Amino acid sequence: MPAPVKREDDIMAGYLLKGGKMLSKSCPACGCPLFEIKGETLCVVCREDEASRNPPPPAPAPLPAPADKEVPAGTAPSTPSLSAALEETLIELCRRIRHERDPDQVLILANAVRSGVKALKQLR
Structure with missing residues (x-):
């Protein structure tokens, strides 16, 4: 409809x-x-x-997720630093949403926040 x-x-x-x-x-x-x-x-x-x-036009198709690879011990980023970086990014996205006037951009940013929150939950 x-x-x-x-x-x-x-x-x-x-x-x-x-x-x-x-x-x-x-x-x-x-x-x-x-x-x-x-x-x-x-x-x-x-x-x-x-x-x-x-x-x-429709949004481009998302890139395929990288295959899970075994990472040697000591080379993977620590979860706390990754979580902190993700939190900072989410805060910045929320600031951008607050000042954005274009509703289409707000929707794009809100979807990015939603994805970031989902990723943050998976890390914790």
């Missing part, structure tokens, strides 16, 4: 909440107000319509 189409007001409200600036000019194609976002003037309604008609 296709995703429901957002109403123009909902689309514009979302961009206002993300810091977009509504201009007094209107879009020649749909008549909705134009927005200024990161220095670029655009029609957010037409942009959303176009995005819903042309979904992004």
Whole structure:
């Protein structure tokens, strides 16, 4: 089932909440107000319509997991240092999510956090 189409007001409200600036000019194609976002003037309604008609290409397939190899004693990284590095990475990803304005990037970062938490649980 296709995703429901957002109403123009909902689309514009979302961009206002993300810091977009509504201009007094209107879009020649749909008549909705134009927005200024990161220095670029655009029609957010037409942009959303176009995005819903042309979904992004699927993400590349994940790389196969490396085969388990026997590691000589004393050469494997210690679990505590690996856990600490993973925790630092997760904290940094959360900081990036907090400041990210692009919802697609937020989703990518959130998925990375989810994977990192799963890996951290497996280490412990």
